[in-house]
Amino acid sequence: MKEYPGATGLILNEPLLWEKGKQGRSGFSMPRRDVAPQPLDDRLAGDGPDFPQLSEIDVVRHYTRLSQWNFGVDTGMYPLGSCTMKYNPKTNERQAAQPGFARAHPMLDDDLCQGILQLMYDLEQFLIEITGMDAATLQPAAGAHGELTGMLLFHAYHKSKGAARSKIIVPDTAHGTNPASAALCGYRPVAVKSNDQGILAPEAVAAVMDEQTAGIMVTNPNTLGLFEENINKISAIVHAKGGLVYGDGANMNAVMGIVHMGQIGIDVLHLNLHKTFATPHGGGGPGAGPVCVRRHLEPFLPVPRVIKQKGRYRLSQNFKHSIGRLHAFYGNVGVLIKAYSYILSMGAENLKKASQLAVLNANYIKEKLKDTFHLAYDRPCMHECVFSDKLQQPYEVTTLDMVKRLMDYGFHPPTIYFPLVVPGALMIEPTETEAKEDIDLFIDSLKAIAAEARDNPELLHAAPARCRRKRLDETTAARKPILTG
Numbered sequence: 022m023k024e025y026p027g028a029t030g031l032i033l034n035e036p037l038l039w040e041k042g043k044q045g046r047s048g049f050s051m052p053r054r055d056v057a058p059q060p061l062d063d064r065l066a067g068d069g070p071d072f073p074q075l076s077e078i079d080v081v082r083h084y085t086r087l088s089q090w091n092f093g094v095d096t097g098m099y100p101l102g103s104c105t106m107k108y109n110p111k112t113n114e115r116q117a118a119q120p121g122f123a124r125a126h127p128m129l130d131d132d133l134c135q136g137i138l139q140l141m142y143d144l145e146q147f148l149i150e151i152t153g154m155d156a157a158t159l160q161p162a163a164g165a166h167g168e169l170t171g172m173l174l175f176h177a178y179h180k181s182k183g184a185a186r187s188k189i190i191v192p193d194t195a196h197g198t199n200p201a202s203a204a205l206c207g208y209r210p211v212a213v214k215s216n217d218q219g220i221l222a223p224e225a226v227a228a229v230m231d232e233q234t235a236g237i238m239v240t241n242p243n244t245l246g247l248f249e250e251n252i253n254k255i256s257a258i259v260h261a262k263g264g265l266v267y268g269d270g271a272n273m274n275a276v277m278g279i280v281h282m283g284q285i286g287i288d289v290l291h292l293n294l295h296k297t298f299a300t301p302h303g304g305g306g307p308g309a310g311p312v313c314v315r316r317h318l319e320p321f322l323p324v325p326r327v328i329k330q331k332g333r334y335r336l337s338q339n340f341k342h343s344i345g346r347l348h349a350f351y352g353n354v355g356v357l358i359k360a361y362s363y364i365l366s367m368g369a370e371n372l373k374k375a376s377q378l379a380v381l382n383a384n385y386i387k388e389k390l391k392d393t394f395h396l397a398y399d400r401p402c403m404h405e406c407v408f409s410d411k412l413q414q415p416y417e418v419t420t421l422d423m424v425k426r427l428m429d430y431g432f433h434p435p436t437i438y439f440p441l442v443v444p445g446a447l448m449i450e451p452t453e454t455e456a457k458e459d460i461d462l463f464i465d466s467l468k469a470i471a472a473e474a475r476d477n478p479e480l481l482h483a484a485p486a487r488c489r490r491k492r493l494d495e496t497t498a499a500r501k502p503i504l505t506g
């Protein structure tokens with residue numbers, strides 16, 4: 022039988038520390054006392070908090086076991102579409118942890134943190150070069166925060182032209198944060214449908230674009246993993262009516278250094294450093310969503326901005342049209358250091374190559390699995406491909422059943438039921454960092470699962486069989502989490 026990486030051996034149970042603790046156990050030996058004992062202040066006397074009493078090995082085993090219940094990209098393939106869960110080299114973490122960076126205080130005088138200021142200045146230049154834009158801010162803390170920044174920039178731009186506009190066009194293949202960000206900024210999102218090719222038709226945009234519309238938000242590549250091939254025409258239609266084009270660049274991993282976003286008409290673009298540029302994510306840790314703009318939007322960028330004057334770097338508030346501050350201090354600087362380190366360690370050619378490999382891997386999976394699963398749009402994809410459970414419906418097996426089974430085979434499930442335009446979607450993004458052997462094992466696992474769906478559907482309805490937790494009531498788990506164990 023083929024060996025899959027799924028759990029086959031020990032899965033250890035682990036009680037709460039409070040259940041494990043025993044009176045009088047200790048994990049720490051106090052140094053011998055060399056002063057006379059002193060009675061405690063009354064305010065400190067009493068029983069103190071209810072901490073469990075544990076030996077060192079109790080604590081080590083407890084946390085080691087808990088860590089083994091988790092799954093991350095360091096454990097195995099994590100092909101979560103629209104998320105770019107690629108492996109992030111550890112050297113970037115190490116650079117960000119260097120004491121000169123990690124201990125720098127955000128209130129330091131500019132003269133005492135020239136290194137970090139230079140790093141931020143250079144990183145802006147790198148991102149500008151990679152995207153083909155003209156200026157950037159590193160402040161926004163996430164992709165959606167970048168979108169909000171972009172919408173505030175749109176608003177400031179239109180106000181400067183003396184015409185506040187009220188609507189934003191958002192295609193059905195945009196990321197869900199796009200309409201939310203537009204609405205948060207007071208715009209009314211206007212939906213347009215993608216065509217039967219899974220991309221936007223210029224005519225559909227022309228039909229809704231008018232002089233009350235501030236612009237359009239385009240996710241490119243879109244959430245079907247397809248490149249918006251009509252983007253030039255669409256940008257021209259929007260620009261002709263005085264609107265602006267927002268590019269959601271969270272999927273930059275497919276097009277790093279390859280697509281010149283300025284040339285295809287994008288006015289404002291955000292990037293997710295915590296997807297494409299070496300910050301691990303998924304655990305809710307800090308991220309960064311820098312925003313790049315074309316020259317005509319530069320005056321509105323958030324302050325402070327890093328500027329270079331006579332060979333020195335300074336933070337300047339001196340931009341009178343700025344939309345103001347988006348984040349305390351200068352953004353999540355640790356994330357910026359990792360991106361800088363990643364970009365330098367890769368170099369221009371390898372950044373492009375990473376994108377080429379990400380696209381190649383996704384197309385390889387698409388081709389290998391398109392006879393096994395229904396392929397929503399049968400055309401070359403970018404960094405991810407979208408299948409559905411249509412071919413498994415006769416066996417009453419759903420996408421959810423199949424990805425639960427995938428966990429038994431040792432893989433993190435792909436994104437499911439998104440994008441919404443594909444019912445029962447199974448959205449796979451392998452990224453460039455997976456080796457061919459691992460991708461082949463993943464493909465074989467999904468083929469084996471499709472065979473099980475046909476021959477033994479009950480197995481899939483009961484999956485996962487080998488995981489610590491079986492099926493959760495996901496709605497209740499999200500709405501009423503029990504965090505105490």
Ligand SMILES: *Cc1c(COP(=O)(O)O)cnc(C)c1O
Nearest residue numbers: 103163164165196198240269271
């Ligand atoms: C992840 C993602 C976002 C949102 O990014 P956050 O950092 O989670 O706010 C926006 N758009 C696209 C296309 C994405 O994939």
